[in-house]
Amino acid sequence: MFFVVVLTVLSLPFFWWYFFLQKFKSLSVIPGPRPLPLIGNAFDIGDTPTALFNNCAKLLNQYGDVFKVFIGNECKVFIANADFLEEIMSSNVYITKSNAYNLLKPFLNDGLLTSGGSKWKKRRKLITPTLHFKILDQFLEVFNSSTDILIAKLSSEVGKDWTDVYPYINLFSLDVICETAMGVKISSQEGKNSEYVQALFRYIENTAVRVFSAWKRFDFLFKFAPEYPLHEKSLVILQKFSTDVIEKRRLKKCQEVVEKTSDVGMKRRVALLDLLLESDDLTNDDIKEEINTFMFAGHDTATSGVTFALLALAENPEIQQKVHDEILAVVGEETYVSMQHLQDTKYLEMVIKEVQRKYSPVPFVERRLEMDASICGVHFPRGTTLSLYLYGVLHNEKYFPDPEKFDPDRFLSHRQSERHNYAFVPFSAGPRNCVGQKFAMLDVKLIIIKILRKFKIFQVPDYKPQLGMAGVLKSYNGMRIRLMRRGTEK
Numbered sequence: 001m002f003f004v005v006v007l008t009v010l011s012l013p014f015f016w017w018y019f020f021l022q023k024f025k026s027l028s029v030i031p032g033p034r035p036l037p038l039i040g041n042a043f044d045i046g047d048t049p050t051a052l053f054n055n056c057a058k059l060l061n062q063y064g065d066v067f068k069v070f071i072g073n074e075c076k077v078f079i080a081n082a083d084f085l086e087e088i089m090s091s092n093v094y095i096t097k098s099n100a101y102n103l104l105k106p107f108l109n110d111g112l113l114t115s116g117g118s119k120w121k122k123r124r125k126l127i128t129p130t131l132h133f134k135i136l137d138q139f140l141e142v143f144n145s146s147t148d149i150l151i152a153k154l155s156s157e158v159g160k161d162w163t164d165v166y167p168y169i170n171l172f173s174l175d176v177i178c179e180t181a182m183g184v185k186i187s188s189q190e191g192k193n194s195e196y197v198q199a200l201f202r203y204i205e206n207t208a209v210r211v212f213s214a215w216k217r218f219d220f221l222f223k224f225a226p227e228y229p230l231h232e233k234s235l236v237i238l239q240k241f242s243t244d245v246i247e248k249r250r251l252k253k254c255q256e257v258v259e260k261t262s263d264v265g266m267k268r269r270v271a272l273l274d275l276l277l278e279s280d281d282l283t284n285d286d287i288k289e290e291i292n293t294f295m296f297a298g299h300d301t302a303t304s305g306v307t308f309a310l311l312a313l314a315e316n317p318e319i320q321q322k323v324h325d326e327i328l329a330v331v332g333e334e335t336y337v338s339m340q341h342l343q344d345t346k347y348l349e350m351v352i353k354e355v356q357r358k359y360s361p362v363p364f365v366e367r368r369l370e371m372d373a374s375i376c377g378v379h380f381p382r383g384t385t386l387s388l389y390l391y392g393v394l395h396n397e398k399y400f401p402d403p404e405k406f407d408p409d410r411f412l413s414h415r416q417s418e419r420h421n422y423a424f425v426p427f428s429a430g431p432r433n434c435v436g437q438k439f440a441m442l443d444v445k446l447i448i449i450k451i452l453r454k455f456k457i458f459q460v461p462d463y464k465p466q467l468g469m470a471g472v473l474k475s476y477n478g479m480r481i482r483l484m485r486r487g488t489e490k
């Protein structure tokens with residue numbers, strides 16, 4: 001009897017697994033590696049950012065641009081095909097994020113990146129206009145002054161065999177997003193506000209750890225993880241920082257209205273926070289989730305974009321020279337880089353688009369189907385996770401022949417118009433695309449202009465970035481380049 005009970009208990013998970021696979025039977029038309037009972041394809045996918053990056057590329061190669069894997073109780077379909085992406089991204093129905101985004105909720109709660117349904121729709125309508133042209137034009141002051149500090153810091157690296165530029169760019173991006181989103185100068189490049197800076201870095205790092213762990217991803221088990229105490233402490237620091245900033249800013253705003261103080265009428269730079277405070281519909285907590293979302297979504301992504309742009313320019317000296325020639329022709333020696341300069345540097349724009357294609361800062365995004373769906377003739381059961389594999393489509397030979405070649409001419413207008421509209425999607429596309437896309441383009445263009453005007457950058461012999469993906473694309477052995485001051489390079 002005892003033996004029968006033990007056998008029944010042991011076999012239950014296998015029955016469950018069998019019925020779980022049955023649920024996704026209609027996806028048998030989509031190829032993928034054979035899953036093992038219970039753990040599925042966990043070994044095929046890997047448990048580190050670099051393994052995930054390499055394994056996804058291998059699976060894409062082996063099974064084509066739509067393939068599926070099973071991980072635990074999740075069926076994930078990876079999609080690097082522009083026809084499928086068009087149907088999914090352009091839809092107003094397939095907009096719910098996957099369960100993986102829940103790991104961000106302790107920090108972002110239901111901000112724009114993580115929310116769904118009517119809440120997301122309402123907020124998106126409110127937030128999109130805050131990033132209009134006039135506001136972005138004001139942000140150029142922040143981009144310019146923060147870049148000047150970065151250049152001063154990088155100057156001390158000139159002439160060294162190599163410099164890991166990642167930490168420099170990371171602090172720069174943090175300064176920029178803090179000042180534009182919250183209106184607060186945190187001066188992290190100058191070593192200030194280190195408690196907040198460390199808390200943010202630690203929170204992001206631990207969240208990546210949780211994504212790859214079989215057990216730390218569950219809130220009730222994470223409490224037993226060694227990272228938990230510091231993770232919680234970081235969260236308290238992050239939440240307190242934004243709460244304080246919002247409260248102070250709201251108070252100041254009220255005082256300004258009541259007292260009509262002397263600074264009314266004076267030119268004061270507006271932050272995204274000020275625009276959100278204008279809305280009668282938003283409480284301080286609502287605003288906090290959106291400000292934290294901007295901090296999160298606009299920081300690591302921008303760092304990734306800029307660091308890979310520097311790598312690509314170092315690896316392609318002729319392209320670097322062409323960009324430099326354009327900068328001299330358009331911007332010359334002017335210290336303030338203006339909106340007009342950014343609009344007129346057309347070749348640089350093509351180069352940055354090619355950087356975003358070759359090194360997509362966000363390698364994939366995920367949606368969860370809340371109902372059965374027919375997409376490009378395939379029946380997807382409710383509960384399927386759609387992994388929109390942006391890095392995969394941006395490296396798909398169908399749309400980008402010879403994808404490992406760095407070739408900005410892919411973005412000549414006649415070549416762009418010949419391509420599928422959903423092949424170049426580093427910022428996603430459709431209703432859930434990146435709300436900070438224009439901000440990010442201006443930011444990266446400006447920093448490249450200022451860096452290249454000051455320095456010539458070189459590849460480091462024998463250095464090869466070790467790419468990995470955990471939310472954003474990152475090189476896990478730093479981002480090494482060699483810097484020489486212009487005019488003195490050998």
Ligand code: HEM
Nearest residue numbers: 112113297298301302305361362365427428434435436440
């Ligand atoms: C190179 C830089 C950037 C890249 C490649 C990028 C890419 C993306 C992508 C692919 C998404 C879709 C995410 C998803 O569906 O899960 C997204 C969403 C978002 N991004 Fe960006 N982003 C960048 C910079 C920024 C910046 C600077 C900001 C803020 C100023 C920002 C704010 C957001 C927000 C709030 C969302 C959520 C939009 C929504 O769901 O309605 N991003 N971004």
